[in-house]
Amino acid sequence: MSVFDIIGPIMIGPSSSHTAGAARLGRMAKIIAGESIKSVTINLYGSFAKTYKGHGTDIAIVAGLLGLTEENNDLKDSFEIAKEAGLNFKICEMAKGASHPNTASFDIITESKNIFIEGCSIGGGNIVITRIDDFALNLTGKFNTLIIPHRDMYGTITKVTQRLAEDKVNIANMSVVRKEKGVSALMVVETDQKVSNTCIKKIETINEVNSVSFIPPL
Template identity: 50%
Template sequence: MKRYGVFDVLGPIMIGPSSSHTAGAARLSKIAGTIAGEEINDVKFLLHGSFAKTYKGHGTDRALVAGILGMDPWDERLKDSLKIAEEKGVRVSFEEADLGEVHPNTVKFLIKKENGQEVEVMGSSIGGGSIIITEVDGQKLEFTGEYPTLIIEHVDTPGVVSKVTSILYDNHINIAFMKVFRSSKGRSATMIFETDNNVSEEIENKIKSVEEIKSIKTINPVKEGE
């Protein structure tokens, strides 16, 4: 049986009006920005379902921009995020889109960085401020952002998962959830580790040193009061 906490019932601390359309949107966008990394200069938000229909009236547009700028859902500056983005030289645009059989509160982020790199992230705000990331750069995956999370892209060969879990074990990092996604056998795959402890830069570098590892991203949870 699922256990519900006080924030599942009361909802998160946030700038209103809706936990799904503001708190969830800001949290989702902040994680998307973390995945993309620094020096973002252009973001197109492809809005699906109810996000597309109500994004202006419910403040979803401001929440999404706030998250990309690194703001938390309870940040008082959220309501002025569009102006702040303009001042920072971050171009933003919104477009209604049919993203297929996905949650009605779904957005795809098309992110461009100053170095020309492009990053795509898709995720959904699923209620009560909770979110789920479902795709990064075309790779299907799944994580909630509730735990410190490692996204590790690697060559799909035997023993890679064991090498990474051994590093985490040796450094006393407890794994709460782990999933592996791959495009096809023997090609590229993605490991998702949601852990009970934060992963230090030193541990991250040890994982990077594994020959089969292509890239690693560390996502810290967005929580009230932190």
């Protein structure tokens, strides 16, 4: 743990958990969605739901969904910017349903898909993405990260790691979860180096891979 995990990041707003962390949750959701967001329902749980108006949690999350960072002076105007950008959003207070008090979930609609993302703000501006659609995971945004939905077939993981090795990319952490044997799975690969577009395109050519999303460190 570093001193910045304790005192939090440079930011606009009163709270590292409820403002900076909230903005990072929104930004991570935008990156994971991978396409322009047409509309989003933002569900707030626990402490987020109780105090979001006073802490500006809703404003920060919308700012993140627009791609704004927590230190951006435009964060406070995110609702107006969203309206100008054509981003339709709705805030919902949820009475229960999350294990962590500072949890938000996103029901996102893009041009081509619907996607559900859930995460929590754990203090000092740090976040964890805990679910994408039906897949539970633990994504912190501290590493270069590849999110790879794919068919659950033997050899797929080897093919992905081979392409990373060819590009001299070292894997820091890796997890694979699946719905059921032989159907759909999700691979999350955190790396020490940035993954080049060339390497990403090579991974996308793997028959079992549905898509590849790259997330730089937040």
